[in-house]
Amino acid sequence: MSRLGPSNSLADISGLSIGCAKDARVLTGVTVIVPDARAVCAADVRGGGPGTRETDALAAHTLVDAVDALVLAGGSVYGLAAADGVAAAMGAEGKGFGLVDLPGVPRSPVIPAAILYDLANGGDKAWGDAPPYNALGRKAYAARGKHAPLGNAGAGMGALAGALKGGQGSASLVTHDGFTVAALACVNCWGSATMPNDRAFWAHAFEIDGEFGAVAPSAQRFDAEDWSGAKLSAQPRANTTIACVAVDAALAPGEAQRVAQMASAGLARAIRPVFAPFDGDVVFALSTAQRPLPEPRALHIARLGALAADCLARAVARGVYEAAPLGGHKAWREL
Helix, strand or coil, X not given: CCXXXXXXXXXXXXCEEEEEEEECCCCEXXXXXXXXXXXXXXXXXXXXXXXXXXXXXXXXXXXXXXXXXXXXXXXXXXXXXXXXXXXXXXXXXXXXXXXXXXXXXXXXXXXXXXXXXXXXXXXXCCCCCCCCHHHHHHHHHHCCXXXXXXXXCHHHCCCEECCEECCEEEEEEECCCCCEEEEEEEEECCCECECCCCCXXXXXXXXXXXXXXXXXXXXXXXXXXXXXXXXXXXXXXXXXXXXXXXXXXXXXXXHHXXXXXXXXXXXXXXXXXXXXXXXXXXXXXXXXXXXXXXXCHHHHHHHHHHHHHHHHHHHHHHHHXXXXXXXXXXXXXXX
């Protein structure tokens, strides 16, 4: 029988730590996910307006077969600088990829990243030529530990989920045979995480132990073209859900890619509409390789991918459920 992990979050994955930093004046933030040892990682990019760093390097046929950290950030293109801050900090510690060790040649930390657009969501963005993201990346990396804060935290600090305040959500599951699967999502979607004119989440069928309010839908049917709760304007690159799913099973790069692809289904279960031309939805899949994967491997990959999708749907709902009103934006709890 499967069960929730101890913290019901990405922090339940052994061999993984999470660090978050936010700027309350700017209304933005950064989330850094750091494996204890270099880890196999893959990315699935579904949104039509993504903003990413080093996702091409994650392909199974490329030279680099593991990453040193992942970064999720607000700030649109400016937020990609958060990974620069993390790379500098990790490089100073001697961490990173090196094909050949040479005296005086620093290693190269491999740090894929994805960003969401929170520039128009309030806060003081008049930073001139000194955006805060490099410093926020360093701060999040220094703060890493076994805790994944929810709501107005990390890259979810300035996020909006349709017409509601978005945020950072996370969820986990431990399988009957002891594998742990988890997800963390920063929810800034154009679509809505709740059903039309209702407090019920689209992900309600996947909820465990009332983790996001235990609100059942009030209607059995709805108009297929009723997008109540979505953002009124569809600005290019202004909407995104960026996420990481992780497993403690040992995966090869191609297997991690399949888990990432399957996990993206969790966004479709939790947000409507999703993967739009102006969304930048990206899902990373990370393997900490704490436990060997038994045969038949394909069957277990299918199982882990399905569970990752469930966890991601729950993480999206928890991010909106846990968000507090901020900058004039209404939160779910005020509905």
